[in-house]
Amino acid sequence: xxxxxxxxxxxxxxxxxxxxxxxxxxxxxxxxxxxxxxxxxxxxxxxxxxxxxxxxxxxxxxxxxxxxxxxxxxxxxxxxxxxxxxxxxxxxxxxxxxxxxxxxxxxxxxxxxx
Amino acid sequence: xxxxxxxxxxxxxxxxxxxxxxxxxxxxxxxxxxxxxxxxxxxxxxxxxxxxxxxxxxxxxxxxxxxxxxxxxxxxxxxxxxxxxxxxxxxxxxxxxxxxxxxxxxxxxxxxxx
Numbered sequence: 001x002x003x004x005x006x007x008x009x010x011x012x013x014x015x016x017x018x019x020x021x022x023x024x025x026x027x028x029x030x031x032x033x034x035x036x037x038x039x040x041x042x043x044x045x046x047x048x049x050x051x052x053x054x055x056x057x058x059x060x061x062x063x064x065x066x067x068x069x070x071x072x073x074x075x076x077x078x079x080x081x082x083x084x085x086x087x088x089x090x091x092x093x094x095x096x097x098x099x100x101x102x103x104x105x106x107x108x109x110x111x112x113x114x
Numbered sequence: 115x116x117x118x119x120x121x122x123x124x125x126x127x128x129x130x131x132x133x134x135x136x137x138x139x140x141x142x143x144x145x146x147x148x149x150x151x152x153x154x155x156x157x158x159x160x161x162x163x164x165x166x167x168x169x170x171x172x173x174x175x176x177x178x179x180x181x182x183x184x185x186x187x188x189x190x191x192x193x194x195x196x197x198x199x200x201x202x203x204x205x206x207x208x209x210x211x212x213x214x215x216x217x218x219x220x221x222x223x224x225x226x227x228x
Contacts, residue, residue, distance in 0.1 A: 004157070033215070042118075042204050042218030043158070056214060091157060100165040101146055101208045103216060105157035 002026075004106035006092050012112045013082055020078045021109045025094030032075050033103060034067055036060065037089040049075060082113045116141040116207050118219035126225040127195055135190040135222045137205030144210040147188045149179055152202045152221075161203075164188065165210075175199070200226045 005024045013019050025032045030051050035043035046065070047057045051072040061067075064082075069075040079086055089110050093103040121136040139145065146165055150158040162173025169181040179190045188205060205219040 040220070042206070042220050043216075045215035045217070048214060058215075093158075100163060101212070101214070101216065102160060102163060105150075105159070107157045 004092055004094055004104055006090075006106040006109050008109055009107060010110045010112075012114065015084060015113055016081055018078065018080045019082060019111065020076055021090055021092075021111075023075045023077070023092030023094075023106060025074070025092070026096075026104055027073075029094035029096045029104070030072065031095045031097070031103075032069055033093040033095075034075070034077055035091040035093065037091055037108070038087075043091055046077075079111075082111075084113045087111055087113045116145060116209070116217050118205050118207055118217055120203075120205050120219035120222050122222050123220065124223045124225060126227055128227045129197060130194050132193050133191065133195050133199075133224065135203050135205075135224065137188045137190065137219060139186050139188065139205070139207050141186075141207060141209075145207040146210055147179075147181060148206040148208070148216065149173065149177070149188070149190050150204045150206060150218075151175075152204065154201075158204065161190070195224070195226055197226050197228070199224060 007022045033048040034046040037043040049069040064080045067077045089108045091108045093105045095103045117140045119138045127133045148163045149161040152158050162171045164171045164181045172178045202221045204221045206216045208216045
């Protein structure tokens with residue numbers, strides 16, 4: 001079991017640029033979640049997938065954000081026209097079915113928008 | 115809607131002393147309860163969870179928590195802390211039997227004093 005992996009671990013971008021993050025869940029997990037964590041706060045839910053289907057999106061996920069999980073395995077989170085307020089840690093988690101919602105987190109991608 | 119309140123943003127404690135990190139939650143329906151730990155520059159790791167049954171839950175690294183329904187609390191305790199316990203601790207809830215988003219508190223930073 002290699003755990004949840006995220007790439008890149010750090011990303012620095014200029015305001016207005018697009019960025020894309022990747023998450024590889026634990027292989028047998030069919031649920032995948034994205035959270036955002038800003039300094040001094042707990043993680044906040046963004047969206048989640050069950051297999052390929054995106055089942056819920058938070059109001060935090062503006063039109064500039066899009067997430068996909070095309071084959072029910074890895075997922076990508078894209079932010080278009082980045083703003084300084086997008087600077088945060090983006091966390092991915094996965095869980096198997098019927099486990100009492102035990103989610104396993106990756107190390108996160110730290111985004112800095114300059 | 116569910117919410118989580120962690121009553122202390124920082125808790126300093128001497129090494130080998132006991133510690134309690136306080137957590138209260140609000141929900142009109144039954145929830146699962148979690149404590150996660152986040153070491154510097156890392157993702158979140160599950161310490162323990164309460165799904166049902168015994169109200170005293172034991173987790174990893176010598177931590178335990180007690181679910182108190184009447185007080186809507188889920189305080190985390192450890193009888194003797196070590197320097198390696200220095201981290202941010204997050205209390206969290208999710209709806210029972212839903213396996214969707216987890217709602218986190220703002221976190222408590224545990225400082226271990228030598």
